Amino acid sequence: MARIELIDLAHAYKPDPSTPSDYALRPMSMTWRDGGAYALLGPSGCGKTTLLNIISGLVKPSHGKVLFDGKDVTQLPTEARNIAQVFQFPVIYDTMTVHDNLAFPLRNRGWKDAEVKKRVQQVAQMLELTGDLKMRASGLSVDAKQKISLGRGLVRPDVAAVLFDEPLTVIDPHLKWLLRRKLKEIHHELKLSLIYVTHDQVEALTFADEVVVMTQGEVVQTGSAQALFETPAHTFVGYFIGNPGMNLFDCTLDDGRAIVAGQALALNDAARAALTGASGKITLGIRPEFVECVDGASAASDTVQATVLAVRNMGTHYLAEFRLGSQTVAARLRSIDKVATTAPGQGVRLRFPPERTLYYVNDKRVA
Amino acid sequence: MKTDNNRAWFLILPVLLCVAFSAILPLMTVVNYSVQDILSPTQKVFVGVEWFRMVMQDGDLHSALLRQLLFSGSVLAIQIPLGILIALCMPADGWKASLSLVLIALPLLIPWNVVGTIWQIFGRGDIGLMGYSLNQLGVDYNYNGNSLDAWLTVMVMDIWHWTPLVVLLCYAGLRAIPDAYYQAARIDGASRLAVFRYIQLPKLRNVLMIAVLLRFMDSFMIYTEPFVLTGGGPGNATTFLSQYLTQKAVGQFDLGPASAFSLIYFLIILLFCFALYTWMQRVGTGDQK
Numbered sequence: 001m002a003r004i005e006l007i008d009l010a011h012a013y014k015p016d017p018s019t020p021s022d023y024a025l026r027p028m029s030m031t032w033r034d035g036g037a038y039a040l041l042g043p044s045g046c047g048k049t050t051l052l053n054i055i056s057g058l059v060k061p062s063h064g065k066v067l068f069d070g071k072d073v074t075q076l077p078t079e080a081r082n083i084a085q086v087f088q089f090p091v092i093y094d095t096m097t098v099h100d101n102l103a104f105p106l107r108n109r110g111w112k113d114a115e116v117k118k119r120v121q122q123v124a125q126m127l128e129l130t131g132d133l134k135m136r137a138s139g140l141s142v143d144a145k146q147k148i149s150l151g152r153g154l155v156r157p158d159v160a161a162v163l164f165d166e167p168l169t170v171i172d173p174h175l176k177w178l179l180r181r182k183l184k185e186i187h188h189e190l191k192l193s194l195i196y197v198t199h200d201q202v203e204a205l206t207f208a209d210e211v212v213v214m215t216q217g218e219v220v221q222t223g224s225a226q227a228l229f230e231t232p233a234h235t236f237v238g239y240f241i242g243n244p245g246m247n248l249f250d251c252t253l254d255d256g257r258a259i260v261a262g263q264a265l266a267l268n269d270a271a272r273a274a275l276t277g278a279s280g281k282i283t284l285g286i287r288p289e290f291v292e293c294v295d296g297a298s299a300a301s302d303t304v305q306a307t308v309l310a311v312r313n314m315g316t317h318y319l320a321e322f323r324l325g326s327q328t329v330a331a332r333l334r335s336i337d338k339v340a341t342t343a344p345g346q347g348v349r350l351r352f353p354p355e356r357t358l359y360y361v362n363d364k365r366v367a
Numbered sequence: 368m369k370t371d372n373n374r375a376w377f378l379i380l381p382v383l384l385c386v387a388f389s390a391i392l393p394l395m396t397v398v399n400y401s402v403q404d405i406l407s408p409t410q411k412v413f414v415g416v417e418w419f420r421m422v423m424q425d426g427d428l429h430s431a432l433l434r435q436l437l438f439s440g441s442v443l444a445i446q447i448p449l450g451i452l453i454a455l456c457m458p459a460d461g462w463k464a465s466l467s468l469v470l471i472a473l474p475l476l477i478p479w480n481v482v483g484t485i486w487q488i489f490g491r492g493d494i495g496l497m498g499y500s501l502n503q504l505g506v507d508y509n510y511n512g513n514s515l516d517a518w519l520t521v522m523v524m525d526i527w528h529w530t531p532l533v534v535l536l537c538y539a540g541l542r543a544i545p546d547a548y549y550q551a552a553r554i555d556g557a558s559r560l561a562v563f564r565y566i567q568l569p570k571l572r573n574v575l576m577i578a579v580l581l582r583f584m585d586s587f588m589i590y591t592e593p594f595v596l597t598g599g600g601p602g603n604a605t606t607f608l609s610q611y612l613t614q615k616a617v618g619q620f621d622l623g624p625a626s627a628f629s630l631i632y633f634l635i636i637l638l639f640c641f642a643l644y645t646w647m648q649r650v651g652t653g654d655q656k
Binding site for chain 1 (some may be wrong): 551566569570
């Protein structure tokens, strides 16, 4: 186990990158705590796997350094790094039994037979593979095969970190849930550092203590599930996390007020201070969960006029869509009395609570 | 509700007809010859298994069969490992990969009798590059006079001609292994040998099966190249089964024994292929059935 530091790390597949888009991974510095459970979350092609492969040594970064417990390992090959990695699709040694598959990483490192046996038993028990230990790995179901892959990742107790590259993609949904919980338990039990790559926000948020959100080769926010939800640092985080994602509107400033679709919204003091003199694209963001639908008669300074597009009863809540200027606003509404009776096309006033309304300049949050 | 009937069998009728005309009916003429003594179109005698009995007791045939088994065995034992080794050493991509593929595949493009001619000239002591060089080096090499030399020349020729097939199959098989396997092996700290033993070899199982079966069948039926190179000699040293068969059928016009032997030949190949296939399906999978 080790603390992992990335210092000015960047990676470009072509030589001499000049513009940011030349980088598969844009310059970043980051520290991963020893024993932490991290998730790397982002859409396909955002550089998550590249980052993971750089940490494990399968890819050599073109810039910057990787430190394990302060020791520079950037130039070390994978074999010398003492790291475990589980891949998206099961990788098993077909001709070996399940037991030998799990024992393989230990035997390659010269463990004694008795110790290998003990450790394999322990890992097999955690993953509920004990019954299959004597079976040939090739005949098993894809679920069991992926469990073997997970087991090979977890079998070495002394690794700097275990890296998971979307390991549950091939697993049935109900088993996915079980395995994810299992991994969490194992994390608590073995105190391993885990880094988990996924494009599934639910998976990331339930698995990790801290989620690192990436897009286009750039880390845009690192934080707890709550922070990512309540205060997204980047418009991408707001839009990517949550279902539906954050409502984002282009806005302009006028006399200490924000103008959205031609309507003025009062700014609170913090937002006014942060936005004064700001240059660039200003975006207003509010989560659908925080949008309120208020009495049409009141024209308070934190409300805007909008038109109802559709209201869907989702069982636990109502999902409403409104038209505001040329854009739509999604809202999760719990107080159904007002909304339930509104027909599409009707005008309503929407309240954006100032403490829940966030402002972004060039996609980065300022208030 | 029972809707079973056997009308679906009619759907395989076209295939049955094709196979009948392309394989079964021609084969039946051979069967026909093998149980009769045909003296002229109007004069034939049914002889039962007499030809079979005669062929089975033929000493020349026994030695030809032994020679054939030894030849196919040694050819497989050299070509398969050599093919794997060359495929492992070949570059994976870029222009080097294309170039080496083309170079490797060249011998496969040469007609069989030309291969025989090439080696016949190549091995000659007076004008052949190999034969002359060997003689100059003090090796008494003469494939026309020395059985061992003839035998070795036929073997080397076959290895030169057909190892590329094994290489191409293995190369394709190796390229089909996903990168994740190699990455996992590095993570697991596997040695180069372990990567070969536990990843590459098992993943090559299917292409190797094709390679072994093809090479076995082809080498077991080898005819043209030794015929051109040595004509089966010196003595009978390089007379293999198909040459023996040709001598019987075309040379001596003994159609009865030749047909009987053709059927036996066919069954031997079938039997060996079945045995090899079964063995390769199961080896290393722990399936003991």
